[in-house]
Amino acid sequence: VRIKRDGQLIAKSVTKIEAGEEVLRIREKAPGPGLHRYDVEVSATDPSLDQAPEDNAGSAFVRVRGPATALVLDGEDGKGAFIARALRDANFAVQTGMASTIPPDIGGLALYDVIFFSDIPAHVLSPTQMDALATYVRDLGGGLVLMGGDRSLGPGGYSQTPVEEISPVSFDIKQDRRRASLAEVIVIDYSGSMAAPAGKNTKLELANEASVRSANLLGPGDRLGVMHVDTAVTWTLPLAPVTDPAAIAKKVRAVGPGGGGIYVDISLRAAYSALDAEKVNLKHVLVFADGSDAEQMAGCRTLVTNAKRKGITTSVVALGQGSDVPELEVLSKLGDGRFYLIEDARRLPTIFTQETILAARSALNEIDFRVGMGASSPPTRNIDFGQAPILKGYVVTIPKARAAVMLTGPEGDPILATWSVGMGRSAAFTSDLKDRWGRHWTTWPGASSLVAQLARDVNRLADDPRVRLDADTAGGQLHMRAQVVDEQGRAQTFRRLTAHVAGPDGLSYTVPLEPIGAGAYAATQALSRPGTYVVTARDELDNKIVSTTGAVLTAGEELRPTGSDRALLARISSMTGGKSRDTLAGIFADRSAMRFSYWSLTSWLAGLGSVFLLLSVAARRLSVPSALLRIPQRLRRKPKDAREPARSAEEMAATLDRLGKAKERSREAAPPGPAGPLPAGLGNQRPPPVAQQPWRAPPVGQPTAPVAPTGPIATQAPPRVSSPPSARPLTAAEILLQRRRGRRQ
Known part of the structure; x- marks a missing residue:
């Protein structure tokens, strides 16, 4: 059994554990204040008997209340002694360390309330550590103070990083107009070995991205060239002014792996030849090569030495320990440049940005000056900076829009600035407090007061003692519970709390803590990967952190038995018509009764309804051509007999002639009518025509009397009523009026 606290082994023993579950009780005195992580590892003395060693570890967090804790990190051992002493005098619990002791994840950083960070280059940190620093400030409310130096801030390669x-x-050095213009050529090895993966990307993709970041740091007054080399030189980006970073990025990122190893001699000749023609103040070559695949280096020492005499510096980045690494390092020294040996290609972007800033020689301003006063704030309160000694240099930076600049240097450059970001605060002191630039300040009492007051200003706020937050992992989920009491110790139920979870690789979740009882709140969050998770509870009323805890999801968590809820399984089988079985024997022979199955017609009916709807709209809006409407009539018409001959015009004329002659014969054969009165026996014959008088309408209101005919047949012929010629048809009213008049008569 091994026990670790905050990554350090504190206890080790051999014990006997019986089968099943057993509890081991180990007494440990609470360490200093902060959020401490305990790891327990249980392994068999004979490793061959352990079939699943992945589940041998467990972790937990313990929060110890007390004074604020501070971590002082410096690139060289002992260089942060002045800052550590000033913090101890201000009642901080202080720990010191170097680059090798930087906590690997967010769980290690959560132990501290404020961190001082000085002279540690960016390429020393892994991407996980870089993300953890940003998460520590933004999500956990921690305080971070960045100190200046030739390996800090911009010169340290932290440009365009979290x-x-x-x-x-x-x-950003583009906005510094005081610096000299720079012409830089980046030589990238794109041989076949660069196609190997390094994390989510290939080595070549990371090198291309590093070149893009270097281009983003330069301005229109600078010139940049990028060449990809294997056994031949390919100018991906000829040496030219940096006017369109987006176009440069598109060209560089489009390059894929090539063939054999990089030929160093032809690469240097092409780069030096291009830089010879440039008339700028600074000229620099950056070579990136595989440490075991750099070829044709004979005569390169002479090339580098001659270029140095012409003012061209050369730096080299070697990837991996290989046989060519010693010679590459010699070339960088002869070229008055820098040599970088890395094993992780994911650190290439930070190295390229660091090298570009150092080559521009604008980030460091090493002159004697006295600080000027800026905005009044708690870190500088009650300190007489008029009595402050000189500083001998600083890192040139540009203040952000929301930052408060408290101390200034030459030309108004910021020396001390602070701001709030997320839940925490950060500060930047662009000079140093050690033997390079701030040697005189280390003997001035005001500097100690400045360090203490600055730490209190950015320090993480203390937890609310009335809120207790716990978290653990089980079944791939993070379970969070909070107990809240008021000032009298009674349960407080009406608080609105939110839990923020910070996990590995920058993962973050925000979930509400729901009330589950008197003064009790809980929430559950599914976890996607193993690692350390730090939970902070926030009060939604004032958006302040009230409590912090943590939990660890180990890789062997899924191997641990969780047991079976037989009662729940029985209810599920009963509700669904199934059976509870203790064995799988005969499961395929045990078939249930046949059941009806249904097929939903919803989609088909919806489709048909849509079609009919469109047809109904078309019937109202569209008309059928008349030619189509006449087709049924033509089909119903009786066809003519094809055997009936058509009548000719001559036959029709002959027929009309015969009819005319027959009419004339009938007229000649008829006897003439009598001149006198007709005999009595002919009274029923038609009388001869008589002259008719013009018809006049009778006066209104008088009946119309029949007119008796005159002549010899008046006594025999029935009376006739002469009617006027009808100019128009009678209306219904006129017809009814005539009928009434007839009845009255």
């Missing part, structure tokens, strides 16, 4: 995002000052 650290710059949370810094109150920007490391």
Whole structure:
């Protein structure tokens, strides 16, 4: 059994554990204040008997209340002694360390309330550590103080990184008009070995991305060239002014792996030849090569030495320990440049940005000066900076829009600036407090007061003692519970709390803590990967952190038995018509009764309804051509007899002639009518025509009397009523009026 606290082994023993579950009780005195992590590892003395060693570890967090804790990190051992002493005098619990002791994840950083970070280059940190620093400030409410130096801020390669995002000052050298123009050529090895993966990307993709970041740091007054080399030189980006970073990025990122290893001699000749023609103040070559695949280096020492005489410096980045690494390092020294040996290609972007800033020689301003006063704030309160000694240099930066600049240097450059970011605060002191630039300040009492007051200003707020937050992992889920009491110790139920979870690789979740009882709140969050998770509870009323805890999801968590809820399984089988079985024997022979199955017609009916709807609209809006409407009539018409001959015009004329002659014969054969009165026997014959008088309408109101005919047949012929010629048809009213008049008569 091994027990670790905050990553350090504190106890080890051999014990006997019986089968099943057993509890081991180990007494440990509470360490200093902060959020401490305990790891317990249980392994068999004979490893061959352990079939699943992945589930041998467990972790837990313990929160110890007390004075604020501070971590002082410096690139060289002992260089942060002045800052550590000033913090101890201010009642901080202080721990010191170097680059090798930087906590690996967010769980290690959560132990501290404030961190001082000085002279540690960015390429020493892994991407996980870089993300953890940003998460520590933004999500956990921690305090971070960035100190200046030739390996800090911009010169340290932190431009365009998560650290710059949370810094109150920007490391962008494009906006510094005082610096000299730079012409730089980047030589990239794109041989076949660069196609190997390094994390989520290949080595070549990371090198291309590093070149893009270097281009983003340069301005229109600078010139940049990028060449990809294997056994031949390919100018991906000829040496030209940096006017369109987006176009440069598109060209560089489009390059894929090539063939054999990089030929160093032809690469240097092409780069030096291009830089010879440039008339700028600074000229620099950056070579990136595989440490075991750099070829054709004979005569390269002479090339580098001659280029140095012409003012061209050369730096080299070697990837991996290989046989060519010693010679590559010699070339960088002869070229008055820098040599970088890395094993992780994911650190290439930070190295390229660091090298570009150092080559521009603008980030460091080493002159004697006295600080000027800026905005009044708690870190500088009650300190007489008029009595402050000189500083001998600083890192040139640009303050961000929301930052408060408290101390200034030459030309108004920021020396001390702070701001709030997320739940925490960060500060930047662009000079140092050690033997390079701030040697005189280390003997001035005001500097100690400045360090103490600055730490209190950015320090993480203490937890609310009335809120207790616990968290653990089980079944791939993070379970969070909070107990809240008021000032009298009674349960407080009406608080609105939110839990923020910070996990590995920058993962973050925000879930509400729901009330589950008197003064009790809980929430559950599914976890996607193993690692350390730090939970902070926030009060939604004032958006302040009231409590912090943590939990660890180990890789062997899924191997641990969780047991079976037989009662729940029995209810499920009963509700669904199934059976509870203790064995799988005969499961395929045990078939249930046949059941009806249904097929939903919803989609088909919806489709048909849509079609009929469109047809109904078309019937109202569209008309059928008349030619189509006449087709049924033509089909119903009786066809003519094809055998009936058509009548000719001559036959029709002959027929009309015969009819005319027959009519004339009938007229000649008829006897003439009598001149006198007709005999009595002919009274029923038609009388001869008589002259008719013009018809006149009778006066209104008088009946119309029949007119008796005159002549010899008046006594025999029936009376006739002469009617006027009808100019128009009678209306219904006129017809009814005539009928009434007839009845009255």
